[in-house]
Amino acid sequence: MEYTEALREILGKNVIFDTVEKIPYMTDASAFNGKEPIAVALPETVDEVKQLLAFCNSNKIFVVPRGGGTSLTGASIPLENFIVLSMAKFNRILSISPADRYVVAEPGLRLDELNDKLSEINFFYPPDPASSMAATVGGSISTNAGGLRASMYGTTKEWVLGLEVVLPDGSSMITGGRVLKRSAGYDLTALFVGAEGTLGIITKAFLKIWPKPEATGRILAYYDSIEKIGLAIRNIKASGITPLIAEFLDRITMDSLNIAKGMSFPAAASYMLILDVASTDLSIAGDLEKTANMLRDLNPIEISITRDPDEMARIYEARKGAYSSLLKVRKSSSQRVIIGDVVVPASELPAALKEIAGKAEELGIMVALFGHISDGNIHANIFAEPGNAESMSKEEEFQKHLGKVALEHGGSVSAEHGIGIEKKDLLLDQEKFTSSDVAIDIMRKIKQAFDPNGIMNRGKIFD
Amino acid sequence: MEYTEALREILGKNVIFDTVEKIPYMTDASAFNGKEPIAVALPETVDEVKQLLAFCNSNKIFVVPRGGGTSLTGASIPLENFIVLSMAKFNRILSISPADRYVVAEPGLRLDELNDKLSEINFFYPPDPASSMAATVGGSISTNAGGLRASMYGTTKEWVLGLEVVLPDGSSMITGGRVLKRSAGYDLTALFVGAEGTLGIITKAFLKIWPKPEATGRILAYYDSIEKIGLAIRNIKASGITPLIAEFLDRITMDSLNIAKGMSFPAAASYMLILDVASTDLSIAGDLEKTANMLRDLNPIEISITRDPDEMARIYEARKGAYSSLLKVRKSSSQRVIIGDVVVPASELPAALKEIAGKAEELGIMVALFGHISDGNIHANIFAEPGNAESMSKEEEFQKHLGKVALEHGGSVSAEHGIGIEKKDLLLDQEKFTSSDVAIDIMRKIKQAFDPNGIMNRGKIFD
Numbered sequence: 042m043e044y045t046e047a048l049r050e051i052l053g054k055n056v057i058f059d060t061v062e063k064i065p066y067m068t069d070a071s072a073f074n075g076k077e078p079i080a081v082a083l084p085e086t087v088d089e090v091k092q093l094l095a096f097c098n099s100n101k102i103f104v105v106p107r108g109g110g111t112s113l114t115g116a117s118i119p120l121e122n123f124i125v126l127s128m129a130k131f132n133r134i135l136s137i138s139p140a141d142r143y144v145v146a147e148p149g150l151r152l153d154e155l156n157d158k159l160s161e162i163n164f165f166y167p168p169d170p171a172s173s174m175a176a177t178v179g180g181s182i183s184t185n186a187g188g189l190r191a192s193m194y195g196t197t198k199e200w201v202l203g204l205e206v207v208l209p210d211g212s213s214m215i216t217g218g219r220v221l222k223r224s225a226g227y228d229l230t231a232l233f234v235g236a237e238g239t240l241g242i243i244t245k246a247f248l249k250i251w252p253k254p255e256a257t258g259r260i261l262a263y264y265d266s267i268e269k270i271g272l273a274i275r276n277i278k279a280s281g282i283t284p285l286i287a288e289f290l291d292r293i294t295m296d297s298l299n300i301a302k303g304m305s306f307p308a309a310a311s312y313m314l315i316l317d318v319a320s321t322d323l324s325i326a327g328d329l330e331k332t333a334n335m336l337r338d339l340n341p342i343e344i345s346i347t348r349d350p351d352e353m354a355r356i357y358e359a360r361k362g363a364y365s366s367l368l369k370v371r372k373s374s375s376q377r378v379i380i381g382d383v384v385v386p387a388s389e390l391p392a393a394l395k396e397i398a399g400k401a402e403e404l405g406i407m408v409a410l411f412g413h414i415s416d417g418n419i420h421a422n423i424f425a426e427p428g429n430a431e432s433m434s435k436e437e438e439f440q441k442h443l444g445k446v447a448l449e450h451g452g453s454v455s456a457e458h459g460i461g462i463e464k465k466d467l468l469l470d471q472e473k474f475t476s477s478d479v480a481i482d483i484m485r486k487i488k489q490a491f492d493p494n495g496i497m498n499r500g501k502i503f504d
Numbered sequence: 505m506e507y508t509e510a511l512r513e514i515l516g517k518n519v520i521f522d523t524v525e526k527i528p529y530m531t532d533a534s535a536f537n538g539k540e541p542i543a544v545a546l547p548e549t550v551d552e553v554k555q556l557l558a559f560c561n562s563n564k565i566f567v568v569p570r571g572g573g574t575s576l577t578g579a580s581i582p583l584e585n586f587i588v589l590s591m592a593k594f595n596r597i598l599s600i601s602p603a604d605r606y607v608v609a610e611p612g613l614r615l616d617e618l619n620d621k622l623s624e625i626n627f628f629y630p631p632d633p634a635s636s637m638a639a640t641v642g643g644s645i646s647t648n649a650g651g652l653r654a655s656m657y658g659t660t661k662e663w664v665l666g667l668e669v670v671l672p673d674g675s676s677m678i679t680g681g682r683v684l685k686r687s688a689g690y691d692l693t694a695l696f697v698g699a700e701g702t703l704g705i706i707t708k709a710f711l712k713i714w715p716k717p718e719a720t721g722r723i724l725a726y727y728d729s730i731e732k733i734g735l736a737i738r739n740i741k742a743s744g745i746t747p748l749i750a751e752f753l754d755r756i757t758m759d760s761l762n763i764a765k766g767m768s769f770p771a772a773a774s775y776m777l778i779l780d781v782a783s784t785d786l787s788i789a790g791d792l793e794k795t796a797n798m799l800r801d802l803n804p805i806e807i808s809i810t811r812d813p814d815e816m817a818r819i820y821e822a823r824k825g826a827y828s829s830l831l832k833v834r835k836s837s838s839q840r841v842i843i844g845d846v847v848v849p850a851s852e853l854p855a856a857l858k859e860i861a862g863k864a865e866e867l868g869i870m871v872a873l874f875g876h877i878s879d880g881n882i883h884a885n886i887f888a889e890p891g892n893a894e895s896m897s898k899e900e901e902f903q904k905h906l907g908k909v910a911l912e913h914g915g916s917v918s919a920e921h922g923i924g925i926e927k928k929d930l931l932l933d934q935e936k937f938t939s940s941d942v943a944i945d946i947m948r949k950i951k952q953a954f955d956p957n958g959i960m961n962r963g964k965i966f967d
Contacts, residue, residue, distance in 0.1 A: 138849065138851065139741065139742040139744075140737075140738040140739075140741045140742040140850060140851045141741075141849040141850050141851050141880070142741060143849075163744055164744070184687050185686070185687040185691075186687075187685045187687075191684070191685060195662065195684065196684075196685055196686075196687075198691065198694070199658065199662045208942065208946075212940075212942045213939070213942065214938070214939035214940075214942040214943040214946070215938040215939050215943075216939075216943060218914060218915075218916070218938070219849045219914045219915070220847045220848065220849055220879070220880060220914070220915050220916055220919070221654070221658065221659075221847075221879050221880070222650045222654055222659055222847050222876075222879050222880075222881050222916075222919040222920055223648070223659075223847065223916045223918070223919065224647050224648040224649075224650075224659075224698050224916075224918045224919060224920050224921065224922045224923075225698075225916050225917060225918045225922075225923060225927075225931055225934060226698070226923060226931055226935075226943070226944075226947050226965060227695055227698065227699060227947045227950055227951075228648075228661065228694045228695060228697060228698055229943060229946060229947070231661070231691045231694030231695070231697075232690055232691060232694070232695070234691060234694075235687050235688075235689070235690065235691055236690060251746075252744030252745070252746065253744070274603075275603040276603075278602065278603045278604075278605060279602040279603040281602075281626055281627070281715030281716070282715070283714075283715065320784060321783060321784050321786065321787035321791070322787070323784065323786040323787045323790070324784035324785070324786045324787055327786070328784075384683045384684075384685050384686065385683065386601065386604040386606075386682045386683055387603060387604050388601065388603045388604050413685075416683070416684050416685050417604070417683060417684070417685075418685050451681060451682045451683070452681075452682070452683050453681070453683055453685075453686045453687075453688050454688060455686070455687045455688045456683070456685040456686065456687060457685055457687050458687060459687045459688075460687075460688060460689060464688075468688055468689055471688060472689075475677070475678040475681070476676070476677035476678050476679075477675075477677075479671065479675045479676065479677040480677040480678075480679060480689075480692060481689075483671075483677070483692060483953060483954065484689050484690045484692070486953035487690055487950060487953055488690075489953075490946060490949035490950055490952075490953060491946065502689060
C-alpha cells in the first residue's frame with residue numbers, strides 16, 4: 042500500500058493494515074456494507090489526529106470518524122479511498138465538576154461508562170440512545186442523539202457546552218467551554234452536533250450534567266388502539282405534566298420481547314405505553330396517581346404502577362433492547378430489521394401512525410412500531426431481505442412514505458439517527474418541502490468552509 | 505435621497521425618511537451613538553422584507569435589524585450607509601400548542617407579552633433578560649439572551665426549535681420547526697441564535713415552551729463577603745439542588761435600589777443573595793429549608809424565606825430594575841453606567857470577583873457588581889463620563905481586564921449581551937486565547953456563505 046510508511050510514521054503501532062483486522066470497521070449497525078479502508082487509524086493523541094488529518098487532506102484520502110459503530114444510517118462505514126479514524130483510545134473522563142455542572146470527556150468514552158461514573162455522585166448526562174452501552178460521546182454528539190429521556194431533557198444539542206475539534210487541515214480549535222452561558226460569535230459547537238463527522242474530528246467534549254431526579258415511578262398501560270395513547274399523551278402534556286420518558290410498543294414488539302426476554306403482556310393489548318414520572322419523594326405517589334388517572338380516562342385494557350427499582354430497570358432495559366429483540370421474530374436469518382426514524386409533533390401521532398400502518402398493509406410488509414411517543418418520534422422497523430430486490434424496493438418505498446408522512450405532519454425525516462447514507466434523498470425531499478434548496482445550499486457552503494477538499498466522511502449527508 | 509422612490513415602492517407607507525422621526529432608531533441601550541440611517545423600514549410582510557433585502561444587497565446598502573433596541577453592546581445601531589429594519593410590526597403570536605410544547609411567534613413580539621399570554625395556560629417561555637418588558641423574540645434570539653432563570657432553564661439557544669429567515673439575497677428558508685427532536689443536516693437554527701443580525705432577518709420563530717413550576721419560594725440572604733455567597737452556591741449546586749434563580753447584588757446596587765425603589769437592606773450587608781427554589785406543593789417548604797440551611801452554614805448577616813407572591817414579584821422586579829436604579833446614584837447626569845457582562849464557571853466566582861473589585865480600586869473608579877451567580881455571570885457596572893477621555897480610557901481598561909479575568913478563569917468575554925461594537929476586540933482576544941485564529945476564520949467564512957456582500961449589520965461582531 043502506497044501510504045503505509047507515512048501512516049506508520051504518524052501513528053506508530055496505532056494503525057491497522059491487515060485485511061482481516063479491518064473487517065469490524067467496515068460495517069456499522071445499519072444494513073449498508075462498507076468498502077475495505079486503506080487503513081484503520083486508532084490515534085492516542087490529539088497530535089496524531091492533527092498529523093493524520095493534514096496527511097489525508099494533502100493526499101485527498103477520505104476519512105470516516107468512528108465511535109461505537111452504532112450508526113443505523115451508514116454514517117460510520119468507509120467508502121472508496123477511505124481511512125477509518127477510530128477514536129476508541131480517547132476514552133477517558135478528564136474532569137467532573139458537579140458545582141459547575143459539567144464534565145470534560147473524550148469522544149471515545151461510552152455513554153453508559155460516563156453515566157456509571159456520574160451516578161456515584163448522583164448526577165447524570167441525560168442523552169440516552171438505546172445503544173448507550175456501545176454508543177460514545179463523540180458518536181452521540183455527531184448524530185444529535187436523543188433517546189428515551191429526551192421527553193424531559195431534550196436531545197444532545199442541549200447538553201454540549203463546548204468542543205475541542207481538529208479540522209481537516211490539521212489545525213484545531215476550542216468552541217464554547219466550561220460555562221453555561223455564552224454569547225460570543227457564531228455557535229460553532231452547535232454545528233458539530235449532528236454533523237455526522239463531515240466537518241472535523243471531535244477530540245474533547247465539555248458536557249453539561251444534571252442532578253438525578255429525586256424520585257421516579259413508572260406506569261405501564263395497555264390499549265387496543267394507538268389513538269388512545271396519542272390522546273392520553275396530548276392530554277398529559279397539555280396539563281403541564283412532562284413525562285420523564287413515554288414509550289410506546291406495538292404488538293409485534295411485545296411478542297418479540299416475550300420471545301427474547303420472557304416478558305409477558307396482556308393478550309388483548311395492541312399497544313403498550315411505558316410512562317415514567319419524575320418528582321420529589323413527597324409528591325411522587327400523588328403525581329403518578331394523577332398521571333395514571335389521565336391514562337385511565339382513555340380506557341386501558343390494563344394499567345399498573347411500579348416504583349420498584351429492579352422492576353423499573355428490567356422494563357427499561359427491555360425497551361432499550363426492543364430493536365435487537367425484533368431480530369428474534371424474523372422469518373429467516375437472512376432477513377434484516379431496518380429501523381425507520383421520523384418525528385412529528387406529538388399531537389399528530391395518531392393520524393401519522395394510522396397512515397404508516399396503512400402503508401405497511403398496502404405493501405404487504407411486516408413492520409414493528411415503537412418509539413418515543415412524548416416527542417412524536419416513531420421508529421418503524423421494517424423486516425426486509427437485503428438479497429431480494431422486491432423486498433428491498435418495498436422497504437425503500439416504505440421509508441420514502443415514512444418521510445412523506447413526517448413532512449406532511451410538520452415533522453422531520455430524521456429524529457435522532459441522522460442522515461448517513463440512508464437518508465440523503467430524504468434530506469433533499471425535506472429541504473425542498475420547507476425551503477426549496479436554500480438551506481441545502483447554505484449547508485454545502487458551510488461544509489466547504491470547514492473542509493474545502495471534501496475529505497471528511499465524503500458521501501454522507503450530502504454527496 | 506437617491507433611494508427614496510425605490511424604498512417607497514417596496515414599503516409604501518412603512519418607511520421613515522424624516523430626520524427627526526429617525527432619531528429613536530439611532531441609539532440603543534448602549535453608550536454608542538449611531539449615524540443617521542438612509543431610512544427606517546418597518547415592513548409588515550415577509551415579502552416586503554425579501555424585497556427590501558434584495559434591494560439593499562444589489563445596492564450595497566447595509567442593514568441593521570432592530571427589535572426592542574435594548575442592546576447593551578451597540579448591536580442595534582446604524583452606522584454609515586445603513587438602513588434600519590425594524591421588526592416592530594411583526595408582533596403576533598401565530599399559534600400556541602401546549603401539548604406539543606411550542607409557540608410560533610413573530611420576531612417583534614415582546615417577551616413579556618409572550619409570557620403574559622402563556623401564563624393564561626400556566627406555561628412560560630423561560631429566557632428572561634432583565635429587559636423583557638421591551639426586548640423582543642427576535643432580539644433575544646439574536647443575542648442568545650439569558651437572564652435570571654437561565655440557572656435552571658439555560659439560555660435562549662435551548663428554546664428555539666426553528667426559524668423562518670430571509671437571507672440577504674431576498675431568498676428565505678425554514679430551519680428546524682415544530683418538533684422537539686431533529687437530526688437532519690447542520691443546525692442552521694443554532695447559527696442564527698447569537699448572530700446579532702449578521703446573517704439574515706428572522707421573520708418567524710418556533711419556540712419551545714414549558715409548564716410553570718408547581719411551587720416556588722425565595723430566600724434572601726445577606727453576607728459580609730462575596731466569597732461566602734460563592735461557596736454557598738457551589739455547595740448547593742454540588743448537592744444536586746438547582747436554583748431557579750440565584751442573583752447577587754453588591755452594596756452600591758442595594759443602595760441604588762434603596763434610593764430608586766425605597767427598598768431597605770441590613771446596614772452591615774456587603775452582598776445580597778436572592779435565591780429561588782422550585783419544587784412541588786408538598787416539597788417546597790422542605791426544599792427551601794434545606795437550601796436555607798446550606799446558606800446558614802456560611803454565617804449570613806440575615807436570612808429570610810418568603811413564599812408570598814406579591815413580595816416575590818416586588819423583589820424580582822427590583823432585581824430586574826437594578827441596572828436602571830444605578831442611574832439614580834450617578835455623581836452627575838452626564839455620567840453613564842456602562843454594564844460589563846462576563847462569565848466564569850460558578851466555582852471560580854470568588855476568585856474572579858476579588859480580582860475584578862481589586863482592579864476597580866486600582867483604577868479609582870466606581871463599579872457596581874451584580875449578576876446571575878448560579879451561572880457565574882457577572883455584570884460589572886462602570887460609572888463613566890463619555891465626554892471625559894481619562895474616564896473613558898479607565899472604563900476601557902477595566903472592560904479589558906474583565907475580559908482577561910473571564911478568560912483566565914475558563915469563561916467567556918460575553919455571557920448574554922453579545923459582541924456588538926463594544927466587544928469586537930475582546931472577541932478576538934478570546935479566540936486568540938483559546939484557538940489562535942482558527943475559529944474566527946471559520947466564523948468569517950460562515951458569514952460569507954450567508955452574506956457575500958457583507959450587508960447584514962456590517963461592523964458588528966467582525967468588521
